[in-house]
Amino acid sequence: MATLVDSKGKELPVTMVQRWPVKVPIKAYKEKPRPYKLLETGVRTIDTLNPIVEGGTGFIPGPFGCGKTVLQHAISKQAEADIVVVAACGERANEVVELFTEYPELEDTRTGRKLMERTIIIANTSNMPVAAREASVYTAMTIGEYYRSMALRVLMLADSTSRWAQALREMSNRLEELPGPDAFPMDLPAIISSFYARAGYTLLNNGETGSITFLGTVSPAGGNLKEPVTESTKKVARCFYGLSQQRADGKRYPAVDPIDSYSKYLEYPEFAEYVSAKIEEEWLEKVNEAKTLLLRGKEVYEQINILGDDGVPVDYHVNYWKSEVIDFIILQQDAFDKVDQSTPVERQRYMLNHLLDLCNSNFEFDNFNEVGIYFKRIINQYKQMNYSEFESEKFNNFEKELNKIIAERKVA
Numbered sequence: 001m002a003t004l005v006d007s008k009g010k011e012l013p014v015t016m017v018q019r020w021p022v023k024v025p026i027k028a029y030k031e032k033p034r035p036y037k038l039l040e041t042g043v044r045t046i047d048t049l050n051p052i053v054e055g056g057t058g059f060i061p062g063p064f065g066c067g068k069t070v071l072q073h074a075i076s077k078q079a080e081a082d083i084v085v086v087a088a089c090g091e092r093a094n095e096v097v098e099l100f101t102e103y104p105e106l107e108d109t110r111t112g113r114k115l116m117e118r119t120i121i122i123a124n125t126s127n128m129p130v131a132a133r134e135a136s137v138y139t140a141m142t143i144g145e146y147y148r149s150m151a152l153r154v155l156m157l158a159d160s161t162s163r164w165a166q167a168l169r170e171m172s173n174r175l176e177e178l179p180g181p182d183a184f185p186m187d188l189p190a191i192i193s194s195f196y197a198r199a200g201y202t203l204l205n206n207g208e209t210g211s212i213t214f215l216g217t218v219s220p221a222g223g224n225l226k227e228p229v230t231e232s233t234k235k236v237a238r239c240f241y242g243l244s245q246q247r248a249d250g251k252r253y254p255a256v257d258p259i260d261s262y263s264k265y266l267e268y269p270e271f272a273e274y275v276s277a278k279i280e281e282e283w284l285e286k287v288n289e290a291k292t293l294l295l296r297g298k299e300v301y302e303q304i305n306i307l308g309d310d311g312v313p314v315d316y317h318v319n320y321w322k323s324e325v326i327d328f329i330i331l332q333q334d335a336f337d338k339v340d341q342s343t344p345v346e347r348q349r350y351m352l353n354h355l356l357d358l359c360n361s362n363f364e365f366d367n368f369n370e371v372g373i374y375f376k377r378i379i380n381q382y383k384q385m386n387y388s389e390f391e392s393e394k395f396n397n398f399e400k401e402l403n404k405i406i407a408e409r410k411v412a
Contacts, residue, residue, distance in 0.1 A: 018146075022138035026145040029202035029210070036270035037201070038278065039155075039213055042078030042342030043071070045256045045331045048352055049287060050263035052239045053271060054153055055201025055211035058263075059161070059233050062243025063223030066255050069095055071241075072157045072217060074254070074335055077106060077115060078342040081155035081213070083147045084119045087140035090133050090163025093125045109342070130167035137164050141198050141212075148202060148210035156199065158216040161192070165229045181228045189232040196236045215239075238264040252332050258294050279349055286356055290326055293359055297323020309368050317368040321375035322359045329355060329382040340386045347390045354399075355382075362411040377405055 020026065035055035041047055052058050060068050069091075076084045088096045099121055106115040120143055124136035137158055144154040158164070165184060172185040180186040199214035216237075220227045223245055234240060240262050247255040265271045266284060275283050300320040303312055329351065334340040358378070365371050381402040388395040 020142060020146075022135065022142040025198045026142065026149060028149040029204050031203040032200050033203065034268065034270060035201035035211065035265075036268060036274050037211075038271075038275065038345070040078075040080045040345055041075045042344070043074060043254060044333055044343050044348055045254055045258065045261075046075075046241065047343070047345055048330055048348050049258055049291060050239060050241065050256075050261050051265060052213065052215070052263065053201075053265050054213055055199065056239060056265060057196050057199050057214045057237045058239030058241060059216045059218055059237045060241045060243060060256075061218040061220060061225055061230050061233075062255070063245045063248075064219060066243040066245060066248040067253055068217040068219070068243060069159055070335070071243075071254050071256075072159055072215065073099075073102075074341070075215065076119070076155065076157055078109075079155050079213075080110075080153065082118065082152040083144070083154045084115075085122070085140050085144045085147075085154060085156045086119065087122045087124070087137050087156070087158040089122075089124055089136050089158055089160060090126045090128075090167065091124070091159055093127065095159075096121075096123050096125055099123075126163065130170045133164060133167040134171070137161070137195070141195065141214075144212045144214075145198065148212050149204065151204055151206075151208035151210045153210070154212045156212055156214045158214070160219045161216040161233065162219040162229050165192075184228050188228060189235065192229075192232045193236045196233075252327070253335070254331075254333060256331070258291065258327075258331055259298060279345065283349065286352055289356060290330070290352060293319075293326055294323050297327075314365050314368055314371060317371040318363060318365065321371055325358065325375060325379055325382065326355055328379045329386065334387070337387055339389060343386075344390070350390075351382075351385075358406060361406070363409045364411050365409065374405075374409060378402065381405060 035053045037054040038047075039052050039054045039056065041052070046052060060071060062068050076086065086099065088099065103116040103119055104114060107113070108115045108118065120140075122136045122140045122143075124133050140156060140158065144156045147154050165188060168188065168191065169184045173179065173183065178186055180188060185191070196214060199212040201209065201211045203209055216233070218230050218233055220230050225242065240260075242257045242260045243255045244257040244260075247257065266287070272284060297320050300312070300316045300323075303316065304320065309317070333343070363374075365374070381398055384398045385395055385402070388398060
């Protein structure tokens with residue numbers, strides 16, 4: 001608020017307001033280059049296997065109840081961002097209430113203040129008008145662009161873009177427009193594409209930089225990832241974090257499928273140079289190696305299901321359990337543990353190197369029963385390391401015990 005003095009000397013309050021049509025992008029920047037800086041989220045399955053960058057775009061599709069909203073909340077609490085903008089687009093009222101009650105109590109680990117101080121929530125519940133639902137996502141993006149122009153790193157989350165698309169469908173039908181697939185508007189892919197294009201990494205006119213990283217969720221009916229909203233989003237978003245019903249049913253959270261998910265930023269030469277300078281040159285090769293081990297483990301699991309435990313060689317069981325170690329230690333994360341809920345990239349790199357050394361080692365077993373018992377002991381030790389402060393005395397003791405277990409059956 002500012003004050004204005006009238007001709008009689010009386011002070012009048014003046015509200016500092018900037019008016020802008022939310023559907024028009026704010027282009028207060030000099031250049032919009034391709035993003036390349038890694039955005040740390042603290043979620044291992046994202047940062048290690050399929051990283052997103054500052055100014056990047058991604059989406060989280062999956063069936064109902066698989067943890068899309070919870071994963072978004074975890075990212076908003078832990079990601080390296082100056083401002084978090086949450087667009088609760090057609091969200092259930094109880095989930096929006098949870099945002100308003102939980103965030104004021106959470107402490108920001110980076111600043112030591114309350115997380116709510118740097119969080120903006122655009123509340124638009126499912127019982128509100130559909131026109132307001134469409135306006136909510138554009139309002140959130142415009143607010144993000146406003147703060148990006150201040151050279152800030154903005155993380156924008158939309159939950160869910162499917163309900164935004166449903167609002168577009170309803171308004172299109174009322175206007176008697178020509179319907180497209182599943183009665184969605186014919187120009188739905190263009191609408192989604194132009195919206196995602198507003199995110200990005202920018203060079204501002206004063207020489208500084210700002211970014212909007214956009215991460216939306218998609219709630220396809222029945223978990224069908226071939227429906228129009230998912231397909232249209234997949235064409236424009238560079239990161240795909242598909243949630244698996246099977247992993248959710250098995251209580252393997254976050255339930256991001258490591259095989260189907262991808263990050264196209266891994267293909268960017270600028271990203272490879274940045275990672276080599278900040279982490280290590282072989283990092284991307286090790287990520288691909290870990291993905292290959294997970295794929296081999298999935299193939300062996302399917303063979304064991306068909307042929308039975310006795311129907312495959314012992315070496316197959318070893319390969320399967322090596323992939324299980326990566327699954328339990330890298331992919332799964334405990335959101336209720338103070339240490340394990342957020343993992344810095346340095347620690348992720350250390351643990352991945354340790355796991356790959358294990359997976360590249362040869363072990364000797366007499367039968368498949370010994371394989372499962374042995375690797376369960378290894379998984380338990382790794383889990384204790386995940387729950388311990390990095391490089392603490394407790395962490396180092398668990399690592400020593402782990403190395404002893406590995407040495408029991410390791411073949412030189």
